[in-house]
Amino acid sequence: MINYVWFGLIAIGVIVGALTGNIEAVTDAAISNARTGVDLSLGLIGTMALWLGIMKIAEDSGLIKSLAKALRFIMVPLFPDVPADHPAMGAMIMNMSANMLGLGNAATPLGLKAMTELQKLNPNKDTATNAMATFLAINTSSVTLIPASVIAIRVAANSANATEIIGPTIVATLASTIAAIIAVKLLQRLPMFQIKPESVVEVTSDQASLNE
Amino acid sequence: MFTEIIQKISLYAIPFIILVIPAYGFVRKVKVYESFTDGAKDGFNTAVRIIPFLVAMLVAIGVFRASGAMDIVTNALSPITNLINMPAEVLPLAIMRPLSGGGAQGVMSELVTNHGADSIIGRTASIMQGSTETTFYVLAVYFGAVSIKKTRHALPAGLIADFVGIITAVLVANLMFR
Numbered sequence: 001m002i003n004y005v006w007f008g009l010i011a012i013g014v015i016v017g018a019l020t021g022n023i024e025a026v027t028d029a030a031i032s033n034a035r036t037g038v039d040l041s042l043g044l045i046g047t048m049a050l051w052l053g054i055m056k057i058a059e060d061s062g063l064i065k066s067l068a069k070a071l072r073f074i075m076v077p078l079f080p081d082v083p084a085d086h087p088a089m090g091a092m093i094m095n096m097s098a099n100m101l102g103l104g105n106a107a108t109p110l111g112l113k114a115m116t117e118l119q120k121l122n123p124n125k126d127t128a129t130n131a132m133a134t135f136l137a138i139n140t141s142s143v144t145l146i147p148a149s150v151i152a153i154r155v156a157a158n159s160a161n162a163t164e165i166i167g168p169t170i171v172a173t174l175a176s177t178i179a180a181i182i183a184v185k186l187l188q189r190l191p192m193f194q195i196k197p198e199s200v201v202e203v204t205s206d207q208a209s210l211n212e
Numbered sequence: 213m214f215t216e217i218i219q220k221i222s223l224y225a226i227p228f229i230i231l232v233i234p235a236y237g238f239v240r241k242v243k244v245y246e247s248f249t250d251g252a253k254d255g256f257n258t259a260v261r262i263i264p265f266l267v268a269m270l271v272a273i274g275v276f277r278a279s280g281a282m283d284i285v286t287n288a289l290s291p292i293t294n295l296i297n298m299p300a301e302v303l304p305l306a307i308m309r310p311l312s313g314g315g316a317q318g319v320m321s322e323l324v325t326n327h328g329a330d331s332i333i334g335r336t337a338s339i340m341q342g343s344t345e346t347t348f349y350v351l352a353v354y355f356g357a358v359s360i361k362k363t364r365h366a367l368p369a370g371l372i373a374d375f376v377g378i379i380t381a382v383l384v385a386n387l388m389f390r
Contacts, residue, residue: 005311009272017279025278033274033322037267040321041259049255054233056251057244061237099345111350112357119358126361133366136354140310140347141373146225147342153321154338159329165338167221168384172343176377183372187365195364 040156047152055098068093078138078181079131081121088117092135100145111139127195134184141180144173265314266321273304273322297390298382299333305340306378310371313346336385344377345370 017026058064068090075093076084083089091114098107114135122129128136147169154162187193237244276282286293286300293300305319320341327333347370355363 005308005315006268006272009276012281013272013275013277013279015279016281016284017275020280022279026275029274029278030271033270034267036321036325037270037318038263040325041263041266044259045256047255048259049252050230052254053248053250053252054230057237057242057247058233059251060247061233061240061242063233063236108353111354115354115358119360126359128355128360128362128364128366132355132360133364133369136351136366137369137373139354140345140350140370141377142343142345144342146229147338149317150320150338150342153317153324154329154334157321157324157329157334159324159334162329163223163226165335165342166225167217168335168339168381168388169342170221171384172339172377172380175380176343176373179376180369180373184365184369187369190365193365 040153043156044149044152047148047155051146051148058097064094064097065090067097078134081129081131082118086117086121088114088121088131091117095139096143099139100143124195130184130188133188134181137180137184138177141176142173143177144169265312266318269312269315269318270322273319277322296379296382297386299336301327301333302336302340302382305337309340309344309378310347310374311349313349316341316346332385332389335389336382339385340378340381343381344374347371347374 013026014023017023071093072084072089075082075089079089079092091110095107095110095114098110115132118129118132118135119125121131146166150165150169151162154165234244234248237247273282282304286303289303290300293303298306301323305316305323308319309316320337323337324334329335329338347367351363351367351370355361355366
């Protein structure tokens with residue numbers, strides 16, 4: 001999909017540029033924006049290092065493990081199919097905590113660990129469970145408390161108050177996460193999303209033939 | 213009142229975290245300095261790893277914008293975005309956000325650089341970027357890692373969440389910064 005979007009932007013840009021007589025501006029933009037991309041990335045190094053460092057202290061001090069215990073009362077109702085002390089719970093909380101701190105790159109390994117643990121509880125290995133869909137929906141709705149990379153970009157762009165967006169971001173992220181939870185819990189009841197495992201169908205047809 | 217509380221949270225959130233987490237570690241006898249530097253050494257790699265994504269997207273968007281094509285699209289869609297008081301310039305970010313994290317970061321950087329981080333466009337883009345995730349990417353990576361092929365309701369739920377996040381970002385930005 002991103003291939004279509006990316007090529008579409010370039011193709012349309014060059015063609016429209018040629019037609020509207022803006023072709024010189026197109027050349028300038030391509031070259032100067034390539035440079036801006038590198039400048040912005042290098043500007044991120046300090047902020048990324050700060051948050052990855054803080055996160056490592058949280059991990060080493062056992063803060064993340066305590067968080068897992070403290071958040072049990074939220075996790076159990078959200079994931080009723082997952083036993084409260086299953087390793088999947090801890091991994092999911094650690095992933096969400098990393099997301100809250102805006103540490104996408106720290107969050108992904110933890111999220112993959114959580115998925116691996118959830119897969120152990122999955123009777124149909126090629127089909128997502130309700131717990132997996134709920135975890136993914138919460139994850140993609142991004143429970144962010146500190147959007148570190150956004151702040152870093154704002155600092156690099158000389159914002160007078162780079163962190164002023166933290167509060168509004170918390171409000172927006174709460175709204176999208178609540179929407180995700182409501183959506184996932186309602187959608188999982190729809191007939192079109194019901195699990196139809198082949199094994200169960202076979203068993204019932206065997207029983208049916210035996211009854212005959 | 214609402215604005216005041218939110219501003220206070222914004223002001224104190226980072227100092228609070230950079231005090232409390234190391235303090236907790238210190239009390240628990242973690243070698244806080246060594247832990248920090250150990251974690252921080254990945255900062256360079258992470259930042260460098262996004263260079264190709266940023267360059268790719270910034271160049272494509274720069275070309276698209278400079279050609280005048282972006283103006284054509286945003287003008288065409290402005291009646292819709294005007295309804296919710298959404299700056300038309302932010303629309304490409306809303307469209308890009310679920311598709312590509314690097315791409316969205318490119319669009320957001322571009323908006324912040326060209327319109328100013330403290331403009332309504334820059335602020336709306338920042339809130340939008342911070343409060344939504346790259347749904348297609350997360351789905352592909354997470355489900356791909358455990359060979360899930362039937363994703364059921366995960367994608368529609370994720371997209372509904374993105375939609376609500378984007379609309380809320382616009383509403384909150386207008387409420388606080390316009």
